[in-house]
Amino acid sequence: MDKFGISGAILSVSSPGTAFGDLSKARSMARQVNEYTAKIVSQYPERFGFFAFLPMPDLDASIEEARYALDVLKADGVVLLGNARGKYFSEPEFHPLLKELNSRKTVIFVHPNYLPGPQVPGLPPFVADFLLDTVRAATLYVTTGAAAEYKDLELILAHAGAFIPYVASRIGMAATAIGGGGLAQAGVSDASIEPLKRFYVDTALSTSPYAFPSLLTFTDPSHITFGSDFPFAPDAVGAYFAGELDKQFSNDTAALAQINSGTAAELFPRFSKQCMAGAAMGRDEL
Secondary structure, eight states, X not given: OTTTTEEEEEEOOOTTTTOSSOGGGHHHHHHHHHHHHHHHHHHSTTTEEEEEEOOTXXXXXXXXXXXXXXXXXXXXXXXXXXXXXXXXXXXXXXXXXXXXXXXXXXXXXXXXXXXXXXXXXXXXXXXTHHHHHHHHHHHHHHHTSHHHHOTTOEEEESGGGTTHHHHHHHHHHHHHHHHHTSGGGOOOOHHHHHHHHTOEEEOTTOOSTTTHHHHHHHOOGGGEEXXXXXXXXXXXXXXHHHHHHHHHTTTOHHHHHIIIIIHHHHHOGGGHHHHHHHHHHSEEEO
């Protein structure tokens, strides 16, 4: 963080989370992880925050852990994997959890997970499968009605929303078809895409000159926040994508400051002071 001028970071657990191996242990492991991370935050409150991990797909355990993490440990939000054991958090059976989180106006960081299917030999899941997992989760969030019903939730999609910006029109058409009685009634309009534009995204591994122009056509810096994907992305990779971000806004320092720290300050008001410092130093990260 010091090396790259990052003043504050929100810590979170990535895939595969805790829902692997013996599922009966997922609940206790999630509690252990959350209490450990909360201890780090208590030691360095001006440097760190954390997203609590929930032991999905165990609905009751996830609701219980959300209450404990948000009310007692004072987590800054929760992290949900796109799917857990093939179950997507946007599916109707998990709406009680979304309702609980909505009552607390929770920020949810959505990180991809391994797809519920066989891997392609020779193709690491992070290359393409993870991106599809994010798109599946976000699309379901819209088409199941969760986005319309739980309006006090703010969702941050990892990796610039994967390829959602590129296929937003297709998703909008599908949402219209599902809600309106079939493909014969499908259509693409600004209204059909608007629910997708409510998502926030981070910049992790996604600021290349090939991907970022599409993102900026889809959304604007007010819904983009800096992300590093550390430690999965080593220093050299982080430096490349941070440098590419700077290049994208070499003539727009205000937009760069919004991505580096402004959006984070709006999502997490308790970090506003650190984000102001981050604007001077460089960045804040998820």
